[in-house]
Amino acid sequence: MDTLTLTKGVPDFREGQVSFDEDGHLERGETPTVMNPNDRFALQAALQTKVRHGGRTSVMSMGPPGYKEVLGEAMESVYADDLYLLSDREMAAADTWATSITLGTAIEKLGLPDLIFAGFKTADGETGHTGLQTCWCLDIPIITHVVALDIEPEKGRVRAKRLVEGDVEEIETVEAPMPAMIVADPEFEPSYRTAGERLTLKDLRAKTSKRGEKYEEYLTVWDHEALNLDPDYIGLDGSPTIVESVDPIPKAPAERDATMVDPGDPDGLEDVLEEMEPFRAELAAGGD
Amino acid sequence: MTEADRDYEHYEAVVVGAGPGGAAAAARLADAGVETVVLERGVEAGSKNVSGGLIYAEESAPYTIDELFDGFRENAAERPITEYHLHNVSGNKVKSFDISRLHHHDTEWSDAVLRRPMDSWLAEQVHEKTKEVGGGLLTDIRVNGLLRENGEIIGVTCDEIDPITADIVIAADGVNSELARDAGLMDWDDPEEWFQGVKAVVDVPPEAINERFGVGADEGAAHLFSGDLFEGVRGGGFVYTNEDSLSVGTVFHLDSLAAERAEPHELLDALLTHPFLAEWFGDEYSEREYAAKLVPDSKKVAHGSPHEDRLVLVGDAAGQMQAQGPIIKGMNHAVTAGALAAEAFVEAKNAGDPDAAGENYERKLRESGTMRKLRPRRYKAASAVGENGVATAISDAVLKSPLGSLGVKALERVGALDRLYSSPFMAMMVPDTRTPYVTLPSVIAEELGDPVDGESAVEPPDLADRIGGLAYDTxxxxxxxxxxxxxxxxxxxxxxxxxxxxxxxxxxxxxxxxxxxxxxxxxxxxxxxxxxxxxxxxxxxxxxxxxxxxxxxxxxxxxx
Missing domain, CATH: 3.30.70 (Alpha-Beta Plaits)
Known part of the structure; x- marks a missing residue:
């Protein structure tokens, strides 16, 4: 059961990492790049597939040469047999369309795997288009918002539980022939219900930590020539999307002040109760 | 294999629990080529385990842990215990005896250990060995019961994974073994059958340990305490030297603890704050961990026939914890039992009758002399008179009278007390009454002890801080x-x-x-x-x- 997981480097939007200028624009040079957080769930789905059914697990990304570190991060997170980075000046500034054409071409060069995994939208673009368009390029089915996965290799079919309208309460089960693309939802839960699976997982994890340190040995970089792609159809030139401007969304001003109170300090707690007293009166006066 | 078995994942052997008993069993099974999976409920082996802290290698035992695991003492143990003292306490008076002779009796070596580092090291070795034969060791899995078919045990059920069938299930799941209780082999009914131990691991730098205990870098000391320290609760205290910490604990008969409505943490504090111990801790008392454990009293609960169908019990799960007077041996017996259980299965399998493993195991426990150590005949004879309330009252009264004091002094003059405390024979017969735990040590200390000057500056953390210092995943x-x-x-x-x-x-x-x-x-x-x-x-x-x-x-x- 060979799989490929698509991943992307995104700015690390976590507090303390991300940096904005005075106008609220992202300072790309000041902000580190990390693996798109949603892609972790796709990697977990790939790992579950490898543990249960064996086969090759590959990870692919497109981006500047520095994105190899994102693939290294993927390697540390789960076991990967090989890593592919599509990197070239001609590929730069691609929109989701041009990205999908590039990815689709690279996947065909690699040989279509049984399953392709992708995360649910990237933290920077948030379009959720790239996976769908790549499927269109490859002409394979796609199942999105997947929370659980069951594969029947001998029948060549995959069965998935997916969230309907992103609501955890409503789950439907769908089946597709393989090859297919699976978009893992952040609610995706890998499941290992036998001792054998857990032992395989333990074994892979032990190897993963060692392989993660020297991930570059497993890395292949392809440029547009390797993929035999016409520069006019990829990168900025191949992107029909035009970004007119980016408007920063102003941060909501904080209206409340926080005061720290030590729970062991009776005077401090006394003050808290005093502060709350008017609200009690309000409630007693018939609030709901 | 029956039809029903086919629906389940199957291993030749399932070992439940990765303490020393489970580790010994799994290692022996793997050595014999038996496909073995070990299921441990902790996040890492040792994370659920507490012991006072001494592991023994007995000369008379068929197996020792260092024979089964190369490099055990170098990699998994703390300090070897090279000297052993017993202190009788009455108020601030202490009378000490060197009981090293008793300690060294039938002892090849004895090391202080901390269970997290020890068991996690063992688990690594076990995983490597069992992996070779198609199995391995898994953590984070709680086996919650026995899998039965037509009333017969055929495997185990777990919280996290689907049921597993096995030709042998080795329950090494500790003092509160859920498998032993599921099989009806052990119960929790009688407080008289149990001890409760509590322990503080206290930081002390290695050089300070060498200096304060008068030991070399590769030496260690054990100290036991009995007497009036503990509000009349039957039991005693201990201090063992680790590499860079001390294990300080108390062990009490659970029935006595319950009857006296005593607070175990306060009894531990009574030991920690006794002036005799003050200089061992130095100026800064720093407690690394507070822990507790129930201990089976093998004299009463070691199961004579610890097996049922394909299930065998090993170690604490079978009540195999020998605690008699100053002798406290559990882990070594678990190692022996685990290895014997493995041996029993391999022999039964090779004879074409794997179901005979339980019977084989029972016989091996008996023939190796293990059962005799766990349930000594001398204790049975002595306890018949010794644990009788009237006998206790009389001996207590005599000891406390001027006559008793005179007797203690007379015994001391001829060196009889030293001999008494150093006698393995006597230790086997000590009855579980107040007399040997409280009254006799108090009288000895009162009559013969030297007063310890000064006050202890040790301020142990309160219970809230002790709980706060523990890690939980609720x-x-x-x-x-x-x-x-x-x-x-x-x-x-x-x-x-x-x-x-x-x-x-x-x-x-x-x-x-x-x-x-x-x-x-x-x-x-x-x-x-x-x-x-x-x-x-x-x-x-x-x-x-x-x-x-x-x-x-x-x-x-x-x-x-």
Whole structure:
């Protein structure tokens, strides 16, 4: 059961990492790049597939040469047999369309795997288009918002539980022939219900930590020539999307002040109760 | 294999629990080429384990841990115990005896250990060995019961994974073994069958240990305490030297602890703050970990026939914990039993009758002399008179009288007390009464002891801080202990006997509550399992439905 997981480097939007200028624009040079957080769930789905059914697990990304570190991060997170980075000046500034054409071409060069995994939208673009368009390029089915996965290799079919309208309460089960693309939802839960699976997982994890340190040995970089792609159809030139401007969304001003109170300090707690007293009166006066 | 088996995952052997008993069993099975899976409920082997801290290699034992695991002493143990002392305490008077001879009797070596580092090291070796034969060791998996077919045990059921069938199930799941109870081989009924131990691991730099205990870098000391330190509760205390810490603990008969309504953490504090120990801790008392454990009394509960169908019990799960007077041996017997259980299965399998493993195991426990150590005949004879209340009252009264004091002095003059305390023969017969634990040591200390000057500056942390210092992964909304009868009569004693509960303390497992209903007041007990250290005390002395938390959940000991 060979799989490929698509991943992307995104700015690390976590507090303390991300940096904005005075106008609220992202300072790309000041902000580190990390693996798109949603892609972790796709990697977990790939790992579950490898543990249960064996086969090759590959990870692919497109981006500047520095994105190899994102693939290294993927390697540390789960076991990967090989890593592919599509990197070239001609590929730069691609929109989701041009990205999908590039990815689709690279996947065909690699040989279509049984399953392709992708995360649910990237933290920077948030379009959720790239996976769908790549499927269109490859002409394979796609199942999105997947929370659980069951594969029947001998029948060549995959069965998935997916969230309907992103609501955890409503789950439907769908089946597709393989090859297919699976978009893992952040609610995706890998499941290992036998001792054998857990032992395989333990074994892979032990190897993963060692392989993660020297991930570059497993890395292949392809440029547009390797993929035999016409520069006019990829990168900025191949992107029909035009970004007119980016408007920063102003941060909501904080209206409340926080005061720290030590729970062991009776005077401090006394003050808290005093502060709350008017609200009690309000409630007693018939609030709901 | 039957039809039903085919639906389940199957291993030749399932070992439940990765303590020394489980590790020994799995290692021997793997060596014999048996496909073995080991299931451990902690996040890492050792994270659920606590022991006082001495492991023995007995000259007379068929197996020792260093024979089974190359490099054990270098990699998994703390200091070798090269000297052993017993201190009788009465107030600030202490009379000490060197009992090294007793300690060295039948002892090839004995090392202090901390269970987290020890068991996790063993688990690594076990995983490598069992992996070679198609199995391995898994953590975070709680085996919750036995899988049966037509009433016969064929495997195990777990919280985290689907049931597994096996040709042999080795239950090395500790003192509160759920498998032993599922099989009806062990129960939690009688407090007289159990001890409860509590322990503090205290930071002391290695050089300070060498200096304060007068030992070399590769040497260590053990000290035992008995007498009037503990409010008349039957039991004693210990101090063992680790590499860079001390294990300081107390062990009491659970029935005595319950009857006296004693608070285990306060009894531990009584030892920690005795002036005799003050200089060992130095100026800064720094407690690394507080822990507790129930200990089976093998004299009473070591199961003579610890097997049923394909299930065999090993170590604490079978009550194989020898505690007689100053001799406290558990881990070594678990190692022996684990290896013998493995041997028993391999022989049965090779003879084409794997179902004979249980019988083989029972015979090997007997023929190797292990059962005789666990349930000595001399104890049986002596306890028949010694544990009788009238006999205790008379001997206590005589000892406390001028006649008794004179006798103690006379014995000392001819060197008889030294000989008495150093006699393995005597140790085997010590009855479980107040006389040897409390009265005799107090009288000896009072008559012969030297006063210890000064006060101890040690201020042990309170219970709230001790609980606060432990790591927990709470299984929120899924408490593993259910209080079946919350009346004070049925379960009130848990408020004091639980090592993480206390009277007038709201942060523990068990609390007293007064409920007013319709004009009457009722004294009840409430339970919050969040601070639980999974010792099992309340399973014995309160009315509970007691289970372990799911795999990886609950308390996680770092030292153990």
């Amino acid at each position: 299984d929120i909304g899924n408490p593993h202990i259910e209080l079946l009868d919350n009346s004070y009569e049925a379960s009130g004693v848990a408020v004091t006997a639980c090592p993480v509960s206390a009277r007038d303390f709201g942060g523990g497992c068990y609390r007293e509550e007064t409920v007013k209903t319709n004009g009457s007041t009722e004294q009840v007990v409430s339970l919050d399992t969040q601070p639980c250290v999974e010792c099992g005390t309340c399973a014995v002395i309160a009315d509970t439905d007691w289970e372990h938390p799911s795999g990886g959940k609950g308390v996680e000991f770092r030292s153990g």
